[in-house]
Amino acid sequence: MSRPMPERLAVFDLFAGLDAAAMDDIAAAAVERRLDAGEMFFLQSERAERFFVLVDGRVRLTQVTPDGQQVVVRFIMPGEGFGLVAVLAGNVYPLSAEAMDPAVGYGWDGPTFKTLMARHPELATRSLSLVAQRVHEFQARNRELSTERVERRIARTLLRLTNQSGTRQSDGVRIDLPLTRQDVAEMTGTTVYTVSRVLAGWHEAGIIDAGRKRIVIRQPHSLVAIAEDLPPAR
Amino acid sequence: MSRPMPERLAVFDLFAGLDAAAMDDIAAAAVERRLDAGEMFFLQSERAERFFVLVDGRVRLTQVTPDGQQVVVRFIMPGEGFGLVAVLAGNVYPLSAEAMDPAVGYGWDGPTFKTLMARHPELATRSLSLVAQRVHEFQARNRELSTERVERRIARTLLRLTNQSGTRQSDGVRIDLPLTRQDVAEMTGTTVYTVSRVLAGWHEAGIIDAGRKRIVIRQPHSLVAIAEDLPPAR
DNA sequence: CTGCCAACTTGCGATAGCGCAACGTCGCCC
């Protein structure tokens, strides 16, 4: 298991503003994990031993309800962390983390990370604001789920994914995730059927270009108009 | 503005496990605020200066969507904190905090609290796990909102409120909050009409006893059965 | 190249939940 490079870690949100000495210390405590596509970093309801920062690849976080329905909680791109909340709370993982492609992550276990936080107070502060940010995101999503129609929620979700992992190309912005209709449905709290119909409508209207596991936004402004419920902008 | 008693603070989640010296230090930095019913601790979208721990009274946290719809995020009972996440994230308050009755809170501003955390690492750890717990709650609520029917969500919400502020009485457990149908609707992402109809049904069935701003759970097990979607228990 | 399978689509009937409108009713304030 190779030793992570402190320089590579320094770019991550979680470690922003830490000095080189601190980074060395933190990196020395990390464990690298390499997974193939389809393998799991951890499974829902296992004891939360270790959290990770993703260095390479993509990760899908999913949650299964007691009665077997699946929900996609979010996607993780390189530089982002996952599992932190569960480890800090000393709980069980509330969701599963699956590598969507060959992925590399660095991990720290709870006690180790707590020691690191005590040595580097900055780290505690950073962790707090990252977790606080998660709270905001979930709160926003809650509000959406309870007050907005499906179409609007899907629009918002696509825009969010665009920000997180969009690539500009000649005919619009492409979402760099192999997104199934099912995935979108699970992210927006609806069904495959409805997602399919909505996307078909937008395709019709020239707003997006959608294929198998592929979505390209051609007219982001139209999507924003739908998300914000503006007058159907000319 | 009277000085808070350290002994009173020590019972709060946020300060669990801190020694007397630390408590003195923390209490010395607190500011007491007394509000009448209907007054606000803070308003949504103000700069998040200060967070509070509630000592007495009850507080309602609400969020207003850009297009004017209101959502009840949660209720705060004595011993609980609110505003912490916003202050730590150095943001704007994402919601408003209204005193439902005459209320007393102790407050700390961000810089002060960060100093305190640096002096007492335990405090940082406690803060982290409290915030982490919030993440869990919101995540659970998200899952509910996207996978469950209204009836089930209402059942769950009542049970949750029962845990948070229920008083056992001869004919069942009473929820000690002046809960409007509107409030319940805003907590569960539905409408007054639907809440009214559902509660009427349960009243009919003898599961609850509901009046103006008053809900008593007579058969908690039946409500659990609904929440968990069990066979309509005999 | 071909066949197969997962992903996607679409018609259609079913229904949960919405929300207006109109009406009860409780309790508090003067």
Added chain:
DNA sequence: GGGCGACGTTGCGCTATCGCAAGTTGGCAG
């Protein structure tokens, strides 16, 4: 001890969304 306003209820028509069933399609494995 009225009367008023907030809260609660209910009938009713409406539609967004669901979800089955029965397809079509794209792309990859062999």
